[in-house]
Amino acid sequence: MSSTAVALDSGASNPLLRLWRNKETRGVIIQIGTIAAVFGIVAWLISNAIANLEALGKGFSYNFLFEPASYDIGFSPFIEFSSRSTHLMAALVGLQNTLLVAVSGIVLATALGFIVGVLRLSNNFLMNKLAYCYVELIRNVPVLLWILLVHGAVVSTLPSPRAFSGDGGGDSVVFFSNRGLYFPAPDFSPLALATLIAFIVGIVGAIVYARRAKAKQEATGQISPVLWVTIGLIVGLPMVVFAVTGFPMAWDYPALKGFNFKGGWVIKPEFMALWLALSIYTSAFIAEIVRAGIQAVSHGQTEAAHALGLRNNRSLQLVVIPQALRVIVPPLTSQYLNLTKNSSLAIAIGYYDLVATIGGISLNQTGREMECMIIVLLTYLTISLLISAFMNWYNKRIKLVER
Amino acid sequence: MKKTLGTLAAIAAAALVSTSASAGTLDDVKARGELNCIVTTGLVGFAYTDEQGTWRGFDADFCRAAAAAVVGDGSKVKFVPTTGKTRFTALSAGEGDVLYRNTTITMSRDVDLKLSFLGVNYYDGQGFMVPKALGVSSAKDLDGASVCIQTGTTTELNLADFFRVNNISYEPVPIETNEEAQANYIAGRCDVYTTDRSGLAATRAALDDPAAHVLLPEIISKEPLGPAVAQGDEDWADTMRWVLKAIIAAEELGITQANVMEKAASATGNPNVDRILGTEGSFGEMIGLDNKWAVRAIAAVGNYGEIFERNIGQSTPIGLDRGLNAQWTNGGLMYAEPIR
Numbered sequence: 001m002s003s004t005a006v007a008l009d010s011g012a013s014n015p016l017l018r019l020w021r022n023k024e025t026r027g028v029i030i031q032i033g034t035i036a037a038v039f040g041i042v043a044w045l046i047s048n049a050i051a052n053l054e055a056l057g058k059g060f061s062y063n064f065l066f067e068p069a070s071y072d073i074g075f076s077p078f079i080e081f082s083s084r085s086t087h088l089m090a091a092l093v094g095l096q097n098t099l100l101v102a103v104s105g106i107v108l109a110t111a112l113g114f115i116v117g118v119l120r121l122s123n124n125f126l127m128n129k130l131a132y133c134y135v136e137l138i139r140n141v142p143v144l145l146w147i148l149l150v151h152g153a154v155v156s157t158l159p160s161p162r163a164f165s166g167d168g169g170g171d172s173v174v175f176f177s178n179r180g181l182y183f184p185a186p187d188f189s190p191l192a193l194a195t196l197i198a199f200i201v202g203i204v205g206a207i208v209y210a211r212r213a214k215a216k217q218e219a220t221g222q223i224s225p226v227l228w229v230t231i232g233l234i235v236g237l238p239m240v241v242f243a244v245t246g247f248p249m250a251w252d253y254p255a256l257k258g259f260n261f262k263g264g265w266v267i268k269p270e271f272m273a274l275w276l277a278l279s280i281y282t283s284a285f286i287a288e289i290v291r292a293g294i295q296a297v298s299h300g301q302t303e304a305a306h307a308l309g310l311r312n313n314r315s316l317q318l319v320v321i322p323q324a325l326r327v328i329v330p331p332l333t334s335q336y337l338n339l340t341k342n343s344s345l346a347i348a349i350g351y352y353d354l355v356a357t358i359g360g361i362s363l364n365q366t367g368r369e370m371e372c373m374i375i376v377l378l379t380y381l382t383i384s385l386l387i388s389a390f391m392n393w394y395n396k397r398i399k400l401v402e403r
Numbered sequence: 404m405k406k407t408l409g410t411l412a413a414i415a416a417a418a419l420v421s422t423s424a425s426a427g428t429l430d431d432v433k434a435r436g437e438l439n440c441i442v443t444t445g446l447v448g449f450a451y452t453d454e455q456g457t458w459r460g461f462d463a464d465f466c467r468a469a470a471a472a473v474v475g476d477g478s479k480v481k482f483v484p485t486t487g488k489t490r491f492t493a494l495s496a497g498e499g500d501v502l503y504r505n506t507t508i509t510m511s512r513d514v515d516l517k518l519s520f521l522g523v524n525y526y527d528g529q530g531f532m533v534p535k536a537l538g539v540s541s542a543k544d545l546d547g548a549s550v551c552i553q554t555g556t557t558t559e560l561n562l563a564d565f566f567r568v569n570n571i572s573y574e575p576v577p578i579e580t581n582e583e584a585q586a587n588y589i590a591g592r593c594d595v596y597t598t599d600r601s602g603l604a605a606t607r608a609a610l611d612d613p614a615a616h617v618l619l620p621e622i623i624s625k626e627p628l629g630p631a632v633a634q635g636d637e638d639w640a641d642t643m644r645w646v647l648k649a650i651i652a653a654e655e656l657g658i659t660q661a662n663v664m665e666k667a668a669s670a671t672g673n674p675n676v677d678r679i680l681g682t683e684g685s686f687g688e689m690i691g692l693d694n695k696w697a698v699r700a701i702a703a704v705g706n707y708g709e710i711f712e713r714n715i716g717q718s719t720p721i722g723l724d725r726g727l728n729a730q731w732t733n734g735g736l737m738y739a740e741p742i743r
Binding site: 058082162178364 | 488575
């Protein structure tokens with residue numbers, strides 16, 4: 001409580017009235033009241049739902065989660081799933097697939113968005129206009145149409161696996177068919193562990209070196225070749241170790257067996273369509289955010305940096321980008337959230353995401369609408385809050401760098 | 404679990420506006436003057452819209468028969484198209500009064516999903532359709548195939564069981580509607596389309612070159628398809644059940660769309676016919692309708708055999724034979740319980 005607030009309240013005798021008159025405590029009281037009201041409404045909604053379910057003769061129970069799902073899931077890269085697995089496992093597979101497409105979508109959308117955003121500011125007329133057309137075309141068509149378009153293009157225009165039978169496949173090891181993109185999978189032997197260790201050592205080394213270089217620069221003003229050393233440590237070191245241990249790896253090539261390719265790794269058309277469409281769509285918005293962020297840094301800043309004798313790339317790196325990021329990160333967060341939530345459109349093309357598994361097939365086969373939708377809602381909420389929390393943390397971090 | 408929730412619900416119910424059933428569904432439908440009938444989003448022969456946008460098909464005709472019996476006019480039907488996934492929710496949420504949507508009768512749907520099934524209007528089984536060019540002659544040769552499958556159906560579960568039991572692998576390609584399945588199958592996203600054999604026949608008939616596709620001999624499940632209503636309104640279930648039975652019995656008794664008016668004009672002397680057509684007894688009143696209920700239904704769409712032949716029979720592109728769906732007198736399973 002601030003001292004001014006105490007001084008103002010000293011006249012009142014009733015302690016409750018005094019609390020109410022105090023601006024800070026009044027705020028707290030109103031907030032508690034609001035929270036109580038919100039919880040009351042939520043509790044009422046829940047009890048209403050339970051009462052109505054009861055009237056329909058459907059109790060509220062999550063026991064079905066531990067019963068066999070009895071259906072198969074065609075896409076589960078990391079989790080073993082069979083029709084004997086439980087509905088809970090089906091939900092986890094759905095969560096895995098949602099996270100997979102969300103994370104890979106965020107990475108690609110960010111990369112594309114930054115490139116297009118910078119091109120939008122290019123002095124090159126053609127580049128500038130191309131980027132402009134890209135942004136306007138992409139963001140003014142609903143994302144569902146992009147998803148259906150990409151899916152339709154992949155499924156209808158690419159050859160079926162049968163086209164690769166006999167001599168149709170030639171000697172190729174990569175197959176782009178309407179059942180997905182098949183490519184060789186690395187098959188590591190135990191010795192490859194050394195390479196993994198080298199990779200981790202490389203990352204740690206690079207971080208240590210970057211810190212040292214920064215300290216050195218602040219102390220002496222000397223600039224160290226951080227980029228090259230980082231590449232050397234993270235890429236070069238594992239490669240040397242890999243070569244020294246005698247390339248402990250074989251390739252698992254995809255081959256046409258029966259109806260489909262077997263072996264290798266595959267990117268299924270449903271994943272590809274969803275991933276590309278979400279990334280491209282979101283990248284148009286990110287491009288505009290990046291452009292706005294860079295333009296928000298006044299030109300005087302660049303000129304001042306140049307006047308101090310900084311070269312072009314150093315002034316970008318040290319002056320423009322840190323200030324631009326401050327503007328870019330908050331709206332970027334909402335784009336990441338949008339992409340994650342839009343991934344639920346997977347249902348339109350039969351990608352087994354969270355909505356398709358627990359919120360779709362399980363829901364339908366068990367008739368547990370309320371229970372399944374609650375799981376789906378809470379899961380999306382959790383994912384979104386986590387992304388938000390991470391981006392807020394990052395935003396705070398880059399704010400501290402500001403002078 | 405149920406008990407604690409029951410207590411909770413009781414407390415809640417006391418504080419709430421009751422949203423449970425008002426008057427009976429029968430009165431609601433009569434007052435509305437229109438029957439809301441849940442059908443598929445489109446399956447040629449069973450329920451689909453023609454060029455004029457009119458709903459046609461086997462299931463659509465049963466909807467019309469029900470509407471004719473209840474509100475007196477077979478055209479007073481509002482069709483509610485649903486996917487395999489949305490149909491039960493639509494029914495329990497009251498978006499439709501009755502469900503005629505190639506729906507397999509199963510124990511868990513009857514008990515757990517709280518449906519009341521009214522009887523079977525088509526005996527079916529799950530089959531597989533493949534392009535002839537694949538050279539597959541048995542479903543057991545399908546190891547490693549990609550299979551298009553409508554989600555939220557019993558066929559999805561049968562498929563998983565079939566491949567598991569036979570120890571062969573497959574890639575399920577989930578789709579929502581029959582149109583989508585057709586598109587994916589034609590594009591070659593899947594090698595096989597599996598659903599009820601009637602649905603496969605209908606889908607094949609709608610393809611550009613039906614002769615290039617074959618149905619595999621295996622029938623991997625029993626799929627008794629039938630209408631359902633939401634559980635909890637037994638009077639409404641009775642009304643809908645006996646409209647279905649009357650349509651089936653009409654064929655057995657030789658009552659057709661053409662002769663129903665003539666036969667209903669006065670007692671024919673055949674008590675079975677007279678009871679259905681309301682010239683003997685008051686069976687219509689027992690189910691909350693008047694005694695000409697079945698006359699209107701048959702006059703609107705004909706008897707079971709006529710509905711079958713008009714929509715999916717040998718003379719149509721779908722070309723299904725009666726098989727199990729022949730009257731019991733002809734060696735089939737269609738056996739309407741006596742109306743008396």
